[in-house]
Amino acid sequence: MQPIVHFDNVTKTYGAVPAVDKLDLEIEAGKFVTLLGPSGCGKSTTLRMLGGFETPTSGRIILSGKDVTSLPPNRRNVNIVFQDYALFPHMTVGKNIAFGLELKGMASDRIHRRVTELLELVRLEGFSDRMPAQLSGGQRQRVALMRALAPDPDVLLLDEPLSALDAKLRQQMQIELKSIQERTGKTFIFVTHDQEEALTMSDKIVIMNNGRIEQMGDPHTLYRRPESRFVANFIGETNFFPGKVLEIAGDVAVIDADGDRLRARTAARKPGVGDTVDLAVRPEAIVCSAVKPAGDNAIEGELVQEIFKGNHSSLTIRLPQGRIVHALVDPLKSDGFAPGPIWLSFDETHAVALVA
Amino acid sequence: MSNKSFLFADAPRTMLTGFYWAFVIYLLGPLLLMFAMSFKDATFIAFPISNWTLDWYAKVVQDQQFLSAFVYSLFIAFATTCFATIIGVWISMLISAEGIWGKALLFALACLPAVVPGMISAISLRIFVSVLDMQTGTAAIIMGHTVHAVPFVVIMVLTRLRTMPANLVDAARDLGADSFIAFCRVTLPFLGPALVGGMIFCALTSIDDFVRTFFLGGYRPTLPMLIFAKVQGGMSPEINAMATLVVIVTAAVGLYAERLTRRSRIS
Numbered sequence: 001m002q003p004i005v006h007f008d009n010v011t012k013t014y015g016a017v018p019a020v021d022k023l024d025l026e027i028e029a030g031k032f033v034t035l036l037g038p039s040g041c042g043k044s045t046t047l048r049m050l051g052g053f054e055t056p057t058s059g060r061i062i063l064s065g066k067d068v069t070s071l072p073p074n075r076r077n078v079n080i081v082f083q084d085y086a087l088f089p090h091m092t093v094g095k096n097i098a099f100g101l102e103l104k105g106m107a108s109d110r111i112h113r114r115v116t117e118l119l120e121l122v123r124l125e126g127f128s129d130r131m132p133a134q135l136s137g138g139q140r141q142r143v144a145l146m147r148a149l150a151p152d153p154d155v156l157l158l159d160e161p162l163s164a165l166d167a168k169l170r171q172q173m174q175i176e177l178k179s180i181q182e183r184t185g186k187t188f189i190f191v192t193h194d195q196e197e198a199l200t201m202s203d204k205i206v207i208m209n210n211g212r213i214e215q216m217g218d219p220h221t222l223y224r225r226p227e228s229r230f231v232a233n234f235i236g237e238t239n240f241f242p243g244k245v246l247e248i249a250g251d252v253a254v255i256d257a258d259g260d261r262l263r264a265r266t267a268a269r270k271p272g273v274g275d276t277v278d279l280a281v282r283p284e285a286i287v288c289s290a291v292k293p294a295g296d297n298a299i300e301g302e303l304v305q306e307i308f309k310g311n312h313s314s315l316t317i318r319l320p321q322g323r324i325v326h327a328l329v330d331p332l333k334s335d336g337f338a339p340g341p342i343w344l345s346f347d348e349t350h351a352v353a354l355v356a
Numbered sequence: 357m358s359n360k361s362f363l364f365a366d367a368p369r370t371m372l373t374g375f376y377w378a379f380v381i382y383l384l385g386p387l388l389l390m391f392a393m394s395f396k397d398a399t400f401i402a403f404p405i406s407n408w409t410l411d412w413y414a415k416v417v418q419d420q421q422f423l424s425a426f427v428y429s430l431f432i433a434f435a436t437t438c439f440a441t442i443i444g445v446w447i448s449m450l451i452s453a454e455g456i457w458g459k460a461l462l463f464a465l466a467c468l469p470a471v472v473p474g475m476i477s478a479i480s481l482r483i484f485v486s487v488l489d490m491q492t493g494t495a496a497i498i499m500g501h502t503v504h505a506v507p508f509v510v511i512m513v514l515t516r517l518r519t520m521p522a523n524l525v526d527a528a529r530d531l532g533a534d535s536f537i538a539f540c541r542v543t544l545p546f547l548g549p550a551l552v553g554g555m556i557f558c559a560l561t562s563i564d565d566f567v568r569t570f571f572l573g574g575y576r577p578t579l580p581m582l583i584f585a586k587v588q589g590g591m592s593p594e595i596n597a598m599a600t601l602v603v604i605v606t607a608a609v610g611l612y613a614e615r616l617t618r619r620s621r622i623s
Contacts, residue, residue, distance in 0.1 A: 053526060073529040080530050086523035090545045099541075100531035151531060 002065060004029040004187050005050065005155055010059030012045050019045040021211035023059070027155075027189065027204075032181045034190045034198040037208035038234070043191045046208070047157050050189070051080045064154050074103075079148035080157040084164065085140050087132040093119070093143050094128035100151035118146040121180065138169050145177070149184065158190045162197060174200045195235050199223070207231055223282075227267050229354050232280040239286070239325050241279040241299075242356065245271050253353040254296075255279055258321050263296045264351035277353045285350035286327035288315060288337060293345045301325060303342045317342060387603060394596035412597035422598060425582040432494070432578060433562040436501040440558045441551065443502065444509025449543075451510075452517045463510070470507035477504065478571040485572060493574030500568040505558040512557070516550035556613035560606055 003026035012020040020042040027033050035043040048054045050061060052073035061069045068076045079100065087096050094115050101111045119125055122142040132140060141161060148156055158177075162170045178201045181188045192198055198205050199219045206216040207230075215222060215231045226232035229240065243257030253271060255262045257279060264279045271277050292298055301317040304324075308331065315327040315337070325344060397407035416422055447466045451459050469477060481500045482492075490496060524546065528538035544551075566580040573581060579602065586595055 051530060053529075072534075073526070074532045074534050078530075080527070082523045082527060084521060084523060086521055086527035088524060088527070088542055088545075090548070099528070099533075103532035103537070147527075147531070 003027055003062075004064055005189070006060075006062040007046070007050075008060040008062060010046075010049065010056045010061060012042075012049060012054060013057045018211050020049070020056075023211070023213065025206065025213065025216075027187065029187050030185050031203040032178065032188045032190065032201055033204045033206065034192060034202040035206050035208055036192060036195060036198040036234070037214075038193055041208040042211035043193075043208050044159060047080070047159055047189065047191050050076075050155070051078055051157055052076050077151075077154045078157055079151060079153040080159060081141075081144050081148045081161045083160045085132075085144040085161070087140060087144055087147070089132055091132075092128065093124070093130050093132065093135070096132065096143060097147045097150050099147065104151055114150060118150055121183075122146055122176070137165050138173065141165065141173060142176075145180070149180075149186070153186070155187045155189060158188060160192055161190075162192070163194075170197075171200075177201060199235070205235075207234060209234075225267075226280065226352065226354070227269065229278050229280070229356065232278075232352075232354065237283055237326065238280045239283065239327075241281070241323075243277060243279060245273050245275045245277055245353070247273060252348060253277065255353060258319070258323075260299050261296055262299075262351070263348040264353040265349055267352050267354050269355050271353055271355045276356045278356050279351055279353050281346050281351045283314075283326045284312075284328045285346050286325070286329075287345050288317075288327055288329055288334070289343050289345070290337065292343050295345075297345050297348060297351070299325075299344045301342055301344055303337050303339050306337055306339075308336070315342075317344060390596050391600050394593055394600045396593060412593045413601075415594050416597045416601065419594070421577075421582060422579075425577050425579045428576055429563050429579040432497055432501060433559040435498045436505050436562040437555050437558040439498065439502040440505035440509050441555055444506045444554065445513055445547070445551070447506070448510050448513040448517060449539075451514060463514075466510045467507040469503045470511075474504075474565075474567040478568045481568060482571040491574070492572050493576075496572040496574075497569050497578070500572045501562040501565055504565065504568065505561050508557040508561065509551075509554040512550045512554040513547055516547050520546050553613045556609055560610055560613075563602075563606065 005025075005027040007023045007025040010020060010023045011018055019040075023042075023046065025046075035046060037043050045054060049056055050063070052068070052071060052075075056069060059069075060067055063076060063078065088099065091099070097115045097118055098111045101114060106114070115128060116125075119127060122145065124139060124142060124146075127135070127139070127143075132143065135143065141164075144161070145158075162173050162177075165173060174197055177188070177190075181201075190198075190201065202219055204216060204218055205222055207214040207222065209230055214234075215227045217225075222231065222235055226235065226238075232238040232240075241255075241257040241260075241262060243255040243260075243262065246254045246256050246261070248254075248266065248270070251265050252263055253266050255264065255277060262279055264281075287293070292300070299319065301319045303315060304318050305316040307314040310331075312328045313331050313334075313336070315329060317325045317327060319325060327344065392405065394412055395408050395410070396405045397409040397411070444466075447462065450456055451463050451466075456462075478500070481496070481503070485492060485496045485499075520543070524542050525538050528542045529535070533541065563579065565578075566584065569578050569581060570584075577585060583595060583598060586592070
């Protein structure tokens, strides 16, 4: 199937510094895609280039099969929800939503019907005559969303739209955004630095760093199979065990990490024997026991602290060389641990050897 | 003892209050005096007023010279306001646009006429007009007043523009507006209160101006020039009545403008 958006080798430089570096990205229609990365990674620039507010230094942007690289924002069928909403303060909610429809030349009775229908979609019936200043943060957010959806864009762009909301409202809006996306079947491109937001809503996450794509995939795959230390660190929490590769057996690497013999599956970028690697293990993949478990992947450490949180216990363990390891254990499967010596182990399929 | 030191500590405040009232009297006294004299049934200025009358006002309203000068001043103020607003908004947009070189210089130039002494500005404009071989008169007056009024518009519009969220115009563009429509439908309405305030100040400076008009004017007098000419023939209560009318109208308009701009600062 033809992608609805295609960034073809797009570069954007400010001065000598590339904000976006040779970006190649295809986005499938009807999906919720998140551009995720730390600030300055190029995600917002990418979005603004698609919106038409920045022109690429080189490369092409294809939208619905049409080259839009040098078209101004008003001549592309994409709409943005801005971080600060950018509602027109002198217009009512209804007028704000109608703005894009009027410019399309839609008849006023059809505009009226569409505005009513959109307000119903976000349960803001009867708010049409309010001014933006009379709305709460969450209501403004929803009006901004409907204003951008009103002209029926090919792609809806969202530039960190939840960052101004408080934590509880943000969680509600995440679910609401996802359900609106599913109901309308629109392609959403969402920009955020918040990994939890990305995991909650996305069909596909594109992780960016230094203007390049670090890795992309669905949330499960990204969480389970990070391909680099950056991704393992950025999404979720990870324990790293640095070491040297002793041998490679199929998809499994055997690693010497400070004298411990550890086995882990290899990432797509396969290490060679003798390479330095980081073995990455999620806290919830670590199994703790008071006695030495059988087999490989057993590490001895000292339990420093156990914090019981009801549905899980959070364990802080210090290894002999001083490294701190964090483990989450299921309280239903253990009676808690005494401070002092403890054994850690993990399944080799839950660990990945990343080329450092 | 304690009472004494309390009084002593309070002295600066008492003095401040005294100075304040002295200032108020100094500010309003002459106006009130003029106001009172305009109702006096005699041609010389002195108290007490034995007979009150509205005759002077009746005379002013029937005075063809006064009415003609008044209409002329209004016409010049109107033209000045139109030109100054268009130029002022245009300069403000330039200054607030991205990627324009020499913004500080542009701003300084636009605001220069507000600080150049009226006399100097009037003489230089007069020289400019004669170098261009232009007639003194209405066009020259409007030009001179416009130069002086532009800074008011620029400062008020820029102040308002600074409070405008950067994304508003982007949002309009994103929803399909070209830059002209975005300007008309988003930027201008946002500027609204500041624009009205700026326009009123323009009109007031124009109506009030004497020096520039004196140097650039033709044979037809504006209101300040007419009053000046009449004063030279001696003070008369008719002038008091005329001036009182001008004070009341301009103060009312000025206060309204102040209120408007204050509201725009809050919202």
